[in-house]
Amino acid sequence: MSVSLALLGLLEREPSHGYDLKRDYDTFFGRGKPLPFGQVYATLARLARDGRVIAAEAEPGAGPDRKRYVITEQGVSDIETWLATPVDAEPHLQTVLFVKVVLALMSGRSAEAYLDAQRAAHMRRMRELAELKRTGTLVDALLADHGMFHLEADLRWIELTSARLGALAKVVTP
Amino acid sequence: MSTSSSSAGSDQPAAARVLEAREVSLSFGQTPALRGASMSVATGEILAVMGPSGSGKSTLLHCLAGILLPDTGEIRFAGRRIDYLGENVRTGMRRDRFGFVFQFGQLVPELSVEENIALPLLLKGTRRADAVSRARGWLERLDLAGLERRRCGELSGGQAQRVALARGLVTDPEVLFADEPTGSLDSLTGERVMDLLVVAAREQNTSVVLVTHDPRVAAYADREIMVRDGKVTSGELIP
Numbered sequence: 189m190s191v192s193l194a195l196l197g198l199l200e201r202e203p204s205h206g207y208d209l210k211r212d213y214d215t216f217f218g219r220g221k222p223l224p225f226g227q228v229y230a231t232l233a234r235l236a237r238d239g240r241v242i243a244a245e246a247e248p249g250a251g252p253d254r255k256r257y258v259i260t261e262q263g264v265s266d267i268e269t270w271l272a273t274p275v276d277a278e279p280h281l282q283t284v285l286f287v288k289v290v291l292a293l294m295s296g297r298s299a300e301a302y303l304d305a306q307r308a309a310h311m312r313r314m315r316e317l318a319e320l321k322r323t324g325t326l327v328d329a330l331l332a333d334h335g336m337f338h339l340e341a342d343l344r345w346i347e348l349t350s351a352r353l354g355a356l357a358k359v360v361t362p
Numbered sequence: 363m364s365t366s367s368s369s370a371g372s373d374q375p376a377a378a379r380v381l382e383a384r385e386v387s388l389s390f391g392q393t394p395a396l397r398g399a400s401m402s403v404a405t406g407e408i409l410a411v412m413g414p415s416g417s418g419k420s421t422l423l424h425c426l427a428g429i430l431l432p433d434t435g436e437i438r439f440a441g442r443r444i445d446y447l448g449e450n451v452r453t454g455m456r457r458d459r460f461g462f463v464f465q466f467g468q469l470v471p472e473l474s475v476e477e478n479i480a481l482p483l484l485l486k487g488t489r490r491a492d493a494v495s496r497a498r499g500w501l502e503r504l505d506l507a508g509l510e511r512r513r514c515g516e517l518s519g520g521q522a523q524r525v526a527l528a529r530g531l532v533t534d535p536e537v538l539f540a541d542e543p544t545g546s547l548d549s550l551t552g553e554r555v556m557d558l559l560v561v562a563a564r565e566q567n568t569s570v571v572l573v574t575h576d577p578r579v580a581a582y583a584d585r586e587i588m589v590r591d592g593k594v595t596s597g598e599l600i601p
Contacts, residue, residue: 304588304596314581322557336578343577347414350590 191223192231193270196240196263203244203258206232219331232257240266285342289349293357303350310339310346378404379438380569381426381537386435387592388421395421396432397592403537408563408570410583418592419573420541426571427460427539428452440536457485461530461538461568463559465545469525471515475506478514479528486533500528504558520551527555531562538563541573549578556582 194217198209206228214222235241240263247254259267285306292299317332317339324332349356382402388395395418403409403426413419424430425437428444429452437445439459444452456462461482469478476497483493501507504524514522523543530538543559544552560582563570572583580586588596 300595307588308596311577311580311586314577315583318578318581321553336581340577351414 190270191227192235192240193267195228195231196235196259197267197271199241199257199259200264200267203256205254205256209257216327235263239263285345286349289353289356290360293353293360299353299357300350303346303353307343307346310343314339314343380405380407380440381571382436382438383422383426383432384436384438386422386425386432386437388425388430388432394592396425396435398435399589399592399594400435401587401594403569403571405536405569406564406567407585408560408572408583410580410586411571411573411589412575412577412580412586413589414575417589419589421592422589422594423539423541423571423573427462427537428455457482458533459536461533461535463523463526463530463538463540463543465542469514469517469522469529472513474511474513475517475525476501476510478525479532482529482533497528497532500532503562504528505554519547520554523547523551523555524558527559527562531566531568534566535568537569537571539571539573542575543572544576544579545574552579 191213194213195209198204198212206225209232210223210225210228213228232241232243236243236257239260241257241259244256244258247256288302288306289299291297292302314336317336320332321329321336379402384400386396386399397418399418399422401409401411401422411419411422421430425432425445426439428437428439428447431445435445436443439455444455447455470481473481476494479497479500480488480490480493483496484490488496498510501510504527506521506524506528509517509521514525517525523546527543530540538559540559544555547555556579559570562568570583572579574580587594
């Protein structure tokens with residue numbers, strides 16, 4: 189995800205200090221991977237250079253960040269365009285799962301054993317996310333749901349491919 | 363991590379296994395449904411039995427529950443073989459020690475919610491007042507308070523499935539068999555039913571055999587096994 193657009197979107201609510209933006213980014217989007225302060229200020233500097241934000245004069249006081257940032261009309265326009273543009277529905281036609289299955293069949297290894305192991309790994313992650321849903325906040329639950337639906341898609345593909353290994357083997361082996 | 367078909371679950375200590383299938387085979391006429399399926403369930407464990415349609419997972423559940431008898435192989439419950447017991451003994455065992463939840467609640471539509479929940483207790487010979495009292499204890503736990511007198515034919519799908527869950531657990535069974543318990547529900551309602559099922563089973567230390575083709579439902583279990591072509595092809599062991 190674009191950190192600069194996320195920060196820009198947070199800034200659209202109201203003029204903010206870098207610290208506030210980092211705090212809100214970490215709360216809503218960080219999910220255990222906090223944004224380094226350096227990246228926050230570098231991103232804001234780039235946005236200011238490109239005319240998406242304006243940095244107000246530094247306010248007096250201690251601490252590293254005394255500048256308040258304000259989004260520009262161009263910044264708002266960028267956010268509008270970004271939000272209105274659907275994310276690419278990635279077809280994933282060259283997934284590592286598929287490559288592993290084909291290479292296993294080509295080399296005479298057990299593609300079924302690989303798919304079983306992959307299914308078990310996916311299910312472990314599903315259980316972790318299900319636990320997060322049970323114990324976490326609504327934000328956690330919705331993000332866990334997103335992950336679970338993607339895992340579910342992989343699992344359905346794993347099932348279908350398991351059932352078609354014989355036919356696939358005929359296609360990819362001499 | 364994964365295990366072969368013949369050893370799935372066999373590394374568990376014998377005392378921990380409440381239910382076990384050993385090399386179970388069963389055919390319906392010329393059609394094999396199970397072909398040497400082996401697996402086990404630990405006390406208090408929630409086990410998901412997954413697999414494609416027609417793989418044999420529901421047949422395996424019916425064998426484990428003593429509803430069907432295998433042609434060959436063994437079914438053990440609490441350390442004792444049950445596959446050669448007579449129909450009457452198995453019926454009593456199902457009534458007294460097992461609970462069941464199916465995809466379509468299979469409630470009695472003419473009976474009220476509390477009567478449906480109390481039914482297994484009444485069949486066990488519990489006095490009616492006691493049975494209804496225990497049934498009422500489940501209403502609040504499963505978000506059914508206020509519905510006790512409602513006829514089951516008038517319930518929503520989610521309500522009916524929660525009644526079915528209460529009925530399955532009201533006898534405090536050692537094993538709950540759940541066959542696609544959320545299969546007829548939308549995602550959110552299904553999740554609510556699964557949340558309640560897991561909490562109730564954990565509280566009672568009831569083992570659960572959960573047949574499902576849905577990975578999101580299986581994610582509620584402690585581990586899963588895969589049934590394919592009548593065999594258990596993979597399953598993680600409890601760490």
